[in-house]
Amino acid sequence: MSSGALTSDWLPSFEAVPRELFVPDRIWPGIANGTGQHPAVHRSEDPEAWWRAVHSDIPLTxxxxxxxxxxxxxxTTPTSSNSMPTMVASMLRDLDVRPGVRVLEIGTGTGWNAALLAHRLGDADVVSVEYDADVARGARRNLERAGLSPRVVEGDGREGWAEGGPYDRIIATCSVLSIPPAWLAQAAPGAVIVAPFGTEYGGEQIVRLTVSDDGTRAVGRFTGGSAFMRLRQQRTQRPPFADYLHGVPWPADGVRSTTTLSPQDTGEWFQQFVIGLAxxxxxxxxERYDDDAYTLWIYSRDKRSWASADYERGRTEYEVYQSGPRRLWTEVESAHHWWTTHGRPTHPRLGLTATPEGHTPWLDTPNHPIPRQP
Incomplete structure (x- = not known):
């Protein structure tokens, strides 16, 4: 790959297991930098467009x-895809496989990633877990067509597959809000976990963790941006927005203030990620209006707190309302202030410690946790 994501040790597998074997006849081509999709393309109706999409560095819903x-x-929501090739290659590079390691994959999808692993390591050393029975059946057919037969298990990805453990490598092709305890329990000492890690607030990065010898924690750094579909059992159920005002017209009991932090400066993908960590x-x-004006609404999952910040082009001071036990805009402002005062660190300086009880994000070293709000 011209991007440099594909290393020479993976080249034979990518050549032996071409992407087109794992793409259905109807697809919705995505875009390289974002989450949008183009209209459906049928192989039978427009084979050139289908082939062009398959051989482009884009995700395919x-x-x-x-x-x-x-x-x-x-x-409404994409729920299975064939990931963009550079992302597949970079995550496999992060996984750092070698002959003799045993791999657990979470999220089989079309089966392409499992096929690449099986070609490199052998069928017997690859287990892939897929929650959706129809998707799993399709992946098995694709793998059979490619002459490969890693174990494809239908099940809850949070639970891994203990019967096949312990694993030296665990890779997720769906994003998670937290590292499931079962992955740590099924990991061999020193195992590597590679997963897209997202926050409820937004944003997502690939994290590469190394499991401790006693299996009680996994520690590592973020390696780059990503935008994967969420592990189904970790999807967040967001309450209706009307629940927050409790039938009282806005601004209800909201307390007015102003801020010099533009809502525009909190909305980029990585900014959302850093804010979400804190x-x-x-x-x-x-909520968007004319002339690029909008209201940024922030809500707490427990429905007890909300905040609004109004953006208008050309202003240097912005109106804010906050309600509830949490002052959510103040929390966002504090998180953004922490980020800027530490030099706006990007992913190489950010890391994560995961335990069965939860996770702690940090800056530079695990001894410097990112302050959590409130």
Whole structure:
């Protein structure tokens, strides 16, 4: 790959296991830097467009709405895909496999990643877990067509697959909000875990963790940005927005203040990620108006707190309202202030410690945890 994501040790596997063997006849091509999808492409109707999409460095949506969506239109939420090749290659590079290691994959999808691993390591040393039975059946067919047969298990990815452990490598092709305890329990001493790690607030980065010899923790750094579909059992259920005002017209009991921090400076993907590390249990949405103006709404998962910050182009001071036991805009502002005063660190300086009880993000070393709000 021209991007340099594909290292020479993986080249034979990518050549032997071409992507087209793992792409269905109908796909929705994505975009390289974002989460949007283009209209459906059918191999039978436009084989050149299908081939061009398959051989582009873009993700390909293969399922919407957990399989409930039908037809060629866009569904509500993409729920299975064939990942963009550079992301597949970079995560496999982070995994650092070698002959003799045993790998657990979470999220089989179309089976392409499992096929690359099986070609490199052998069928017997690769186990892949897929929650969706239809997706798992499709992956098995694809793998059989490629002449490969790693173990594909239908099950809850949070639980891994203890029968096949311990594993020297664990890789997730779906994003997680926390590292499931079962992954630590099924990891061999010194095992490597590679997973897309997201926050409820937004943003996501690939994390590469090394498991301690006693299996009680995994520690490592973030290696780069990502935008994967969430592990189904870790999807967040967001309450209706009307629940926060309790039938009282806005601003209800909201307390007014102003801020010099522009809502625009909190909305980039990585900014959302850093804020999410420091502000747990919160999420946002934007209500947009004319002339690029909008209201940034922030809500707590427990429905007890909300905040709004109004953005208008050309202003240097912005109106804020906050309600509830948490002052959510203040928390976001504090997280952003921490980030800027520490030199706006990017992923190489940020890391994570995961234990069965939870996770702690940190800056530079595990001894410097990121302050959690409130």
């Amino acid at each position: 293969t399922q919407w709405d957990d399989g409930r969506h039908h037809g060629d239109g866009l569904g 502000v747990p249990g919160a999420f946002w949405r934007a």
